Amino acid sequence: MLALRRSIALRSIARRGLSSSSVKRSDALFVHRDTKYNNPSIPFEFSKENLTKAEEIIAHYPPQYRKAAVIPLLDLGQRQNKGWTSISVMNYVAKLLGMPPMRVYEVATFYTMFNREPIGDNFVQVCTTTPCMLRGSTEILDTVCSHLGDIKPGETTKDGKFTVIEVECQGACSNAPMMVVNDDFYEDLTAASTKKVLDAFAQGQKPKPGPQSGRHTSENSAGLTALTSKPYGPGEFCTPEFQ
Amino acid sequence: MAGSAGMLRAVSRGTNTGRLGKSVCSSSSRKAGRRQLSSTAPRQADITLTVDGKEVTVPQGSALIQACEAAGANIPRFCYHDRLAIAGNCRMCLVEVERSPKPVASCAMPAMPGSKVWTNTPLVHEAREGVMEFLLANHPLDCPICDQGGECDLQDQSMRYGSDRTRFHEITGKRAVENKDLGPLVKTSMNRCIQCTRCVRFANEVAGVEELGTTGRGNDLQIGMYVEKTMDSEMSGNIVDLCPVGALTSKPYAFHARPWELKNTESVDVMDAVGSNIRVDSRGVQVMRIQPRTNDDVNEEWISDKTRYAYDGLKFQRLTTPLLKQGDRFVPASWEEALQAVADGLAASGAKGDEIQAVAGHLADTETLVAMKDFVNRLGSDNLALDQAGGTAPPVHGVDVRSNYLFNSTIPGVEEADVILLVGTNPRHEAAVLNSRIRKSWLHTGLEVGLIGERADTAYGYDYLGDGAKALADFVAGKGAFAEKFKAAKKPMIIVGSALAEQADGAAAFNALAKFVEKNKETLVTDEWNGFSVLQRIASRPAAYEVGFVPSKKASTTKPKFVYLLNADEVDPKSIPRDAFVVYQGHHGDLGASLADVVLPAAAYTEKSTTWINTEGRSQLGRAAVPPPGASREDWKIIRAISEATGSPLPYDDVLALRDRMWELSPSLVRYDARERTSSPIALAGLRALEARTRGAAVSGRAFVRPIANFYMTDPISRASVTMAQCTRAFVKGEEYGFSGSREQPEAAFA
Numbered sequence A: 001m002l003a004l005r006r007s008i009a010l011r012s013i014a015r016r017g018l019s020s021s022s023v024k025r026s027d028a029l030f031v032h033r034d035t036k037y038n039n040p041s042i043p044f045e046f047s048k049e050n051l052t053k054a055e056e057i058i059a060h061y062p063p064q065y066r067k068a069a070v071i072p073l074l075d076l077g078q079r080q081n082k083g084w085t086s087i088s089v090m091n092y093v094a095k096l097l098g099m100p101p102m103r104v105y106e107v108a109t110f111y112t113m114f115n116r117e118p119i120g121d122n123f124v125q126v127c128t129t130t131p132c133m134l135r136g137s138t139e140i141l142d143t144v145c146s147h148l149g150d151i152k153p154g155e156t157t158k159d160g161k162f163t164v165i166e167v168e169c170q171g172a173c174s175n176a177p178m179m180v181v182n183d184d185f186y187e188d189l190t191a192a193s194t195k196k197v198l199d200a201f202a203q204g205q206k207p208k209p210g211p212q213s214g215r216h217t218s219e220n221s222a223g224l225t226a227l228t229s230k231p232y233g234p235g236e237f238c239t240p241e242f243q
Numbered sequence B: 001m002a003g004s005a006g007m008l009r010a011v012s013r014g015t016n017t018g019r020l021g022k023s024v025c026s027s028s029s030r031k032a033g034r035r036q037l038s039s040t041a042p043r044q045a046d047i048t049l050t051v052d053g054k055e056v057t058v059p060q061g062s063a064l065i066q067a068c069e070a071a072g073a074n075i076p077r078f079c080y081h082d083r084l085a086i087a088g089n090c091r092m093c094l095v096e097v098e099r100s101p102k103p104v105a106s107c108a109m110p111a112m113p114g115s116k117v118w119t120n121t122p123l124v125h126e127a128r129e130g131v132m133e134f135l136l137a138n139h140p141l142d143c144p145i146c147d148q149g150g151e152c153d154l155q156d157q158s159m160r161y162g163s164d165r166t167r168f169h170e171i172t173g174k175r176a177v178e179n180k181d182l183g184p185l186v187k188t189s190m191n192r193c194i195q196c197t198r199c200v201r202f203a204n205e206v207a208g209v210e211e212l213g214t215t216g217r218g219n220d221l222q223i224g225m226y227v228e229k230t231m232d233s234e235m236s237g238n239i240v241d242l243c244p245v246g247a248l249t250s251k252p253y254a255f256h257a258r259p260w261e262l263k264n265t266e267s268v269d270v271m272d273a274v275g276s277n278i279r280v281d282s283r284g285v286q287v288m289r290i291q292p293r294t295n296d297d298v299n300e301e302w303i304s305d306k307t308r309y310a311y312d313g314l315k316f317q318r319l320t321t322p323l324l325k326q327g328d329r330f331v332p333a334s335w336e337e338a339l340q341a342v343a344d345g346l347a348a349s350g351a352k353g354d355e356i357q358a359v360a361g362h363l364a365d366t367e368t369l370v371a372m373k374d375f376v377n378r379l380g381s382d383n384l385a386l387d388q389a390g391g392t393a394p395p396v397h398g399v400d401v402r403s404n405y406l407f408n409s410t411i412p413g414v415e416e417a418d419v420i421l422l423v424g425t426n427p428r429h430e431a432a433v434l435n436s437r438i439r440k441s442w443l444h445t446g447l448e449v450g451l452i453g454e455r456a457d458t459a460y461g462y463d464y465l466g467d468g469a470k471a472l473a474d475f476v477a478g479k480g481a482f483a484e485k486f487k488a489a490k491k492p493m494i495i496v497g498s499a500l501a502e503q504a505d506g507a508a509a510f511n512a513l514a515k516f517v518e519k520n521k522e523t524l525v526t527d528e529w530n531g532f533s534v535l536q537r538i539a540s541r542p543a544a545y546e547v548g549f550v551p552s553k554k555a556s557t558t559k560p561k562f563v564y565l566l567n568a569d570e571v572d573p574k575s576i577p578r579d580a581f582v583v584y585q586g587h588h589g590d591l592g593a594s595l596a597d598v599v600l601p602a603a604a605y606t607e608k609s610t611t612w613i614n615t616e617g618r619s620q621l622g623r624a625a626v627p628p629p630g631a632s633r634e635d636w637k638i639i640r641a642i643s644e645a646t647g648s649p650l651p652y653d654d655v656l657a658l659r660d661r662m663w664e665l666s667p668s669l670v671r672y673d674a675r676e677r678t679s680s681p682i683a684l685a686g687l688r689a690l691e692a693r694t695r696g697a698a699v700s701g702r703a704f705v706r707p708i709a710n711f712y713m714t715d716p717i718s719r720a721s722v723t724m725a726q727c728t729r730a731f732v733k734g735e736e737y738g739f740s741g742s743r744e745q746p747e748a749a750f751a
């Protein structure tokens, strides 16, 4: 889960050309611009319950290294703030930890898992790194995009229910292709099971996470090929005095 | 991986990075750092290694790059800077080390005893060429329109390691980064940035601007503030020098000159009393820019923005010809007429003895002060006033013992102190370069700072003790936690602002301090250490005290009939009697000139070779870079000419004879670049005399006010400067720039 995700860059699958660098028309992602929904005058504060959690997190570190808690606190803030880290969240965390706000901005912009723009209710991250790609992630991404009403990666559906992005390897390659919805992995996807998962989320349910193919985990889908015989129990094949 | 993780590492490297010998030995005696994650390991011994077959010995803990340098091998670099923390992110400094499978970044690698290093092998060349190719991949090819051209590290090093053709064929083109608005001083062209993070490290470690950092990562890493903000620091110009490429250039100097067209003149700055060493770059008769010169004893490698950018004030509002007042207009005159007018005016005013007053302003040089004093004395007067509040009376601290008004601990000595008390001063505005030393020490050692006086944002944290004489009395009585810390300190230091002597409670404050120093002389004034330091803020003031340019008691009560304003532009017009004959000598048509009957045009500091004494009592020679404009003349020559016209000629005809006269007054005035210590018994005697003189001084309880409200405008040159006016608008008044984020600044800054 802690794998780093590619920024919500404007990459479209269709336009993938020969060059390896992504097209950037604007670098607005790494500077903050005041907007109506994201500016420092919007108040943010931890809820009571999150504040207790935050205090507990801070207590994990020696007092002179309070600022080490910046990543977990930003995550906590992001969760409380509907899944995205606004400038107010960053400023609040900076104040809470007594560090210059810029140090928090550095962290928040370094890690792509901090969304610095609002996202939909469900955050869909489709892995398109090599193993997933070989197992058909392009089709999965296309399915997700078209099923959600022809949106592009990096966009949110009109009803605000879904945001889709492309991400790098999530560490679930053995169950490729896969996608992450909110905090859960949905693996062994096909176009059909992808739609099913998305439909369930659209209705406000939460489908069972994990492989959607009937596998339990990452066991061989063709059944066992080794260690098929009965394992011998304790004492078997020993001289009688040890039996 | 660059970016924030890199920055964390950079900060934690701490003091290991200062200049070779100096930082290593000065940090050895310190307690563990508190504000940084780690502190320097104490110096152990010297180690020996072989570089290119040559044996070198360096202190343990030095970086490999320093060892290579000591062996005379030149290592190309971008991110490494010996006064900043190590980042190790440009990879240009690769060298080959025996038994290491890959080339090693020599700046981030400690020198190891017995290791064998090669800096000039095919492997090294290939590695550096590779790095260079990567750096150039995203660097625009715009040298012809780049201001850094001719002094660009990337340009120079690509001559050596660059390829003559490109393999970069990305259809999407090079990385494009938006320029940032850092204010009226620093121009940015962020496409050119190679992400060395020198500017970020400087801003965070030295200048105390913790808003500058890196956002994003990898190919998208960019330098900036994330939110829209200007770089509000009086040291910001230094990042222009630090930037190895043309990403950060000087806005006022933009597209004005190329470095090879400039004549360099080594000189001394006069915007404050630190005496920063500068290099004046001129073309023809114009000063094009001012750059710092390295002097570890004074300004290290930095200068303040006022020092660097006020030079455009030298072009505006200059006095270029003598002027005579006729009715309420000034009419131009020849020098002959003007000198005659002064002589006639002196005679007509009927001024006798102490009724002849000379007022020395901020920018009067030492030679001229001596000539002025000799001239006035010759006319039988002792009325030598200074251009400051209460300047017509003898100064509280007296001028008999140097240590009463000088910065005795020396400027590098600030870094040895473990507790500093600031009294009635904000060093950030009165001596910006010195302030960054305090910050350095505060960041890397356990230095504690206390402040009595007006609250100020000093770029480091401090204990606030109060605003006036009452707080000082409490401190002297040993009340409060800070007084306790001060007692326990091994090398305590008191920095007394020069404005304290001008305050209502100045005498009482000096009295209390003198008593306190006497009582704690075991720690404050010893044979090696003198922690009682007065921080002068005006370039000419230490010299004025040194030559005794102060009024006698009797003279200070006399009403003057003839007033000679020598560069005096801060005078209160009401203090000059209506019927007095006023002569102004100076280089700018500022306040002083408007009050005068005769105006004599003189040379500014870049136009004359004169002596300047800094706040430590260090005498330094400024040098003329350009000729004075129009009919203006060197200052001391004007006074010499007047003395002739008034019939009491001064006995020196050239500057050498004048310097002989200075030698007679005090040999230290002409012992250039040296600084003489006052021995501790004399320093203590001086303080006892001071205590006796100020005994029983009344206490009004009024707060100490800071003398400098606007850092960017403190003298006629900076007041005439357009750049300084822009700085005032941007930083002092906060106009023009949309600030995002809360403007409240933390009093204590965190690393």
Ligand code: SF4
Pocket: B192, B193, B194, B195, B196, B197, B198, B199, B200, B223, B242, B243, B244, B245, B247, B248
């Ligand atoms: S702006 Fe200049 S000094 Fe700052 S990181 Fe870029 S290249 Fe280095």
Ligand code: FES
Pocket: A127, A128, A129, A130, A131, A132, A133, A168, A169, A170, A171, A172, A173, A176, A178
């Ligand atoms: S490649 Fe998709 S999870 Fe690893």
Ligand code: FES
Pocket: B076, B077, B078, B079, B080, B087, B088, B089, B090, B091, B092, B093, B094, B105, B106, B107, B108
């Ligand atoms: S100078 Fe060594 S890595 Fe940059």
